[in-house]
Amino acid sequence: MDEKLKNELSKQGIFTTSLQALYNWGRTSSLWPLNFGLACCAIEMIATTMARYDLARFGAEVFRPSPRQADLMIVAGTVTKKMAPQVVRLYNQMPEPKYVISMGACAISGGPFKQGYNVLKGIDRYIPVDIYIPGCPPRPEALIEAFMELQRKIDAQQLTGENRPRHLNAGEPSEFVVPQFGEHDLEPARNSAIWNPPLVQITQTGSDESGNR
Amino acid sequence: MNLETVKSEIEANVPGCRLEIVANPSPSGQHSLLLDTQHAAAVALYLRDAPDLRFDFCSNVTGIDWPDKELSQKVKVRKLVDGVEQEVEETRTTNIPGNLEVVYHLYSVEMKHGPIILRMRTLDRGTGVHLPSFTPIWRSAELQEREIFDLYGVIFDGHPDLRRLLMWDEFQDYPMRRDYADPDDYEYEPTAHDEVLQRAQQHLSQANPAQFSEAEGR
Numbered sequence: 001m002d003e004k005l006k007n008e009l010s011k012q013g014i015f016t017t018s019l020q021a022l023y024n025w026g027r028t029s030s031l032w033p034l035n036f037g038l039a040c041c042a043i044e045m046i047a048t049t050m051a052r053y054d055l056a057r058f059g060a061e062v063f064r065p066s067p068r069q070a071d072l073m074i075v076a077g078t079v080t081k082k083m084a085p086q087v088v089r090l091y092n093q094m095p096e097p098k099y100v101i102s103m104g105a106c107a108i109s110g111g112p113f114k115q116g117y118n119v120l121k122g123i124d125r126y127i128p129v130d131i132y133i134p135g136c137p138p139r140p141e142a143l144i145e146a147f148m149e150l151q152r153k154i155d156a157q158q159l160t161g162e163n164r165p166r167h168l169n170a171g172e173p174s175e176f177v178v179p180q181f182g183e184h185d186l187e188p189a190r191n192s193a194i195w196n197p198p199l200v201q202i203t204q205t206g207s208d209e210s211g212n213r
Numbered sequence: 214m215n216l217e218t219v220k221s222e223i224e225a226n227v228p229g230c231r232l233e234i235v236a237n238p239s240p241s242g243q244h245s246l247l248l249d250t251q252h253a254a255a256v257a258l259y260l261r262d263a264p265d266l267r268f269d270f271c272s273n274v275t276g277i278d279w280p281d282k283e284l285s286q287k288v289k290v291r292k293l294v295d296g297v298e299q300e301v302e303e304t305r306t307t308n309i310p311g312n313l314e315v316v317y318h319l320y321s322v323e324m325k326h327g328p329i330i331l332r333m334r335t336l337d338r339g340t341g342v343h344l345p346s347f348t349p350i351w352r353s354a355e356l357q358e359r360e361i362f363d364l365y366g367v368i369f370d371g372h373p374d375l376r377r378l379l380m381w382d383e384f385q386d387y388p389m390r391r392d393y394a395d396p397d398d399y400e401y402e403p404t405a406h407d408e409v410l411q412r413a414q415q416h417l418s419q420a421n422p423a424q425f426s427e428a429e430g431r
Contacts, residue, residue, distance in 0.1 A: 109400070121398060
């Protein structure tokens with residue numbers, strides 16, 4: 001619709017919009033996060049919701065204790081291998097549309113525990129992540145920035161066409177494989193459909209060259 | 214509180230127990246008592262209940278893995294070489310079998326003394342090694358003994374609830390043992406070195422052998 005005509009009409013008291021803008025506006029403005037935290041990042045997440053940082057300004061003040069009522073999963077903290085199946089199961093139980101923010105170094109890659117035997121090296125091995133926030137832990141401002149980035153991402157989504165979001169595309173999965181406890185590691189160790197390690201030529205001198213994936 | 218006097222006091226009151234002082238050569242000089250497994254429970258009970266000792270608080274329990282060691286020594290031996298007796302240097306290797314060790318730190322809140330450090334050793338580093346549990350004597354040892362069972366594989370006899378604590382029940386390995394091998398969940402790291410670098414190169418060569426050998430040749 002012509003932008004000038006839209007402005008002219010709004011001066012007359014007639015508001016026009018597209019279904020897409022309305023639909024995206026609705027989803028953008030009431031992202032209800034799932035009420036769970038895994039480690040110290042959760043404390044920052046809680047601080048973000050409190051009066052000083054006030055996440056309620058972004059329509060995300062209602063932390064739901066049930067995955068059935070939540071739109072957004074904030075993976076806040078270290079995901080141990082023992083906890084990973086539960087996190088994936090919670091994600092599977094959330095209704096579409098659903099989004100994931102991977103908060104902090106641990107949720108992104110395992111962080112300081114990356115070389116350990118009991119920490120998952122990034123939740124993106126099992127579930128698709130929309131926004132990553134680095135930090136250990138990230139400040140509340142960083143979480144708010146991630147929220148705004150997610151809102152921008154949702155605002156830009158097309159409802160039709162090739163690039164439409166997952167929940168409008170029946171061909172895309174909404175549930176992901178829940179890893180099982182194996183004898184030596186989680187099985188499978190990653191969901192190859194959504195995550196594969198980048199193969200990069202690493203030399204002793206530290207200069208990297210991207211390999212072919 | 215002198216460890217020697219405590220040792221002789223225990224020996225006088227717990228018949229048949231064999232104690233050994235493990236010296237700590239560091240400046241802290243925190244020497245410890247090595248208990249024999251048969252009398253360990255009796256010694257622990259005595260330490261807790263004797264009126265002049267009263268070690269009522271077990272603050273810390275930890276495990277140590279001592280892997281099998283190969284000790285090589287150079288020994289001078291007189292030997293017949295080409296019909297002439299000569300002094301020849303020979304290297305002799307002796308295998309020192311490893312074991313698993315559990316360490317307890319005890320304090321007395323009532324008498325305001327401590328710590329006294331107890332050690333127990335298993336016979337070997339196998340999968341079914343047993344030690345007596347001190348949980349019936351000091352309740353605070355319960356979770357820490359479970360942790361040692363989980364990470365080192367020491368089975369504590371007499372523990373009321375011996376399950377894995379940090380890892381899942383189906384897990385078969387003991388991650389804190391020296392010979393534990395990590396699962397190979399490779400991931401790119403920008404500053405890889407040592408083991409991680411080796412692993413990265415291994416994965417790369419498996420995924421794309423042609424490109425890897427080309428990069429090697431450069």
